[in-house]
Amino acid sequence: MKKIxxxxxxASGYTGRELLLRLLRHQGVEVVGLAHGPSSEDCSMPDLFPEFKTLCELPVLGVETLYSQDLDAVFLALPHGASAPIAKEFLARGVRVIDFSADYRLRDTEVYEKWYKVAHCDKENLKKAVYGLCEWYRDEIKNAPVVAVPGCYVTSALIPLIPLLHDGVIEPNDIIIDSKSGISGAGKKLTPQVHYCESAESFKAYGMFSHRHTPEIDQELTKFAGANVNVTFTPHLLPIIRGILSTIYVKLKDGRSPSDIQSSWDKAYKDEFFMRVRKSGTSVEIRHIVNSNFCDMSYTAGPGRVIITSALDNLVKGASGAALQNFNIMFGFPETEGLI
Ligand SMILES: NC(=O)c1ccc[n+]([C@@H]2O[C@H](COP(=O)([O-])OP(=O)(O)OC[C@H]3O[C@@H](n4cnc5c(N)ncnc54)[C@H](OP(=O)(O)O)[C@@H]3O)[C@@H](O)[C@H]2O)c1
Structure with missing residues (x-):
């Protein structure tokens, strides 16, 4: 069989590295090109990440060297604003794009420009982009020229909440999402906020009412709720390397009982390999999902509220694993290929 x-x-960044590790064990892919960005020089993969020695010794070159290559697909593990101009070049050459950034996630460019503070430079292709939440957009992903991989915090919120809003189990306008992420969520660039001395042995909230994942969560939940949803979302920086745990506070609609949460999740996810509904009354844990493409979820009912916990690896189901799952759908491979 011809490989894709x-x-x-x-490839010189955190999610690019994670993706390559998984592509190397994918039976249907040949990785033919790797590119770095402005802060790296031409080199080989083991120069950047020694763990690739003997596994993958491909050169890592400037992005423009890839434009002339014969490619079926390109993964853009790039910051927002950097992705769209590069995606545009590949799409013009008929190469299918899987983008990790926010550039093709938000449908409304005014919302994008307000939250990301950059002009959107590819409104044409945005119209054809599909939101890559595999469990909910599988049919659209199959033929998409460009897929936007959802944000990591966003995925941890959407996975448990979409079925409950879709089935009318919870109130759409009383949702509080309290998320904690390992520090790799910020990428490899060093900033004072994620410096070891500032983040180790401590724990803090940030981006209150201002985190860029808020409009993305609202966009998707509104779609499935059939009503306007505006969540309260607070991210926190957890002094661990990887993993997200979200604690989500919801209210049941009148006439609904906690067991409706279980039924709704069972209906949505019973055949979804990467979705793991855990026993109610317990909290899910980061150590159970690290390095995997799983998203674990559980709920506990109490007076007046239900508390949901969800956990995923920000670098895997929150980025490169989801990207590969999208790729598998786009090119007709089993969704688990390269991921287990
Ligand atoms: N980290 C996560 O957990 C996570 C989760 C979900 C989504 N994402 C998203 O995934 C994307 C990548 O994140 P990351 O954590 O992997 O970031 P990262 O570790 O900072 O890596 C960013 C990569 O992009 C390259 N780059 C930067 N500017 C570029 C430009 N103008 N042209 C070409 N290449 C450029 C960098 O190259 P050089 O370093 O060589 O300059 C580096 O390889 C971001 O959009 C991020 O929001 C990340």
């Missing part, structure tokens, strides 16, 4: 020829832009 794929390349990674952003």
């Amino acid at each position: 020829r794929a390349a990674i832009c952003g």
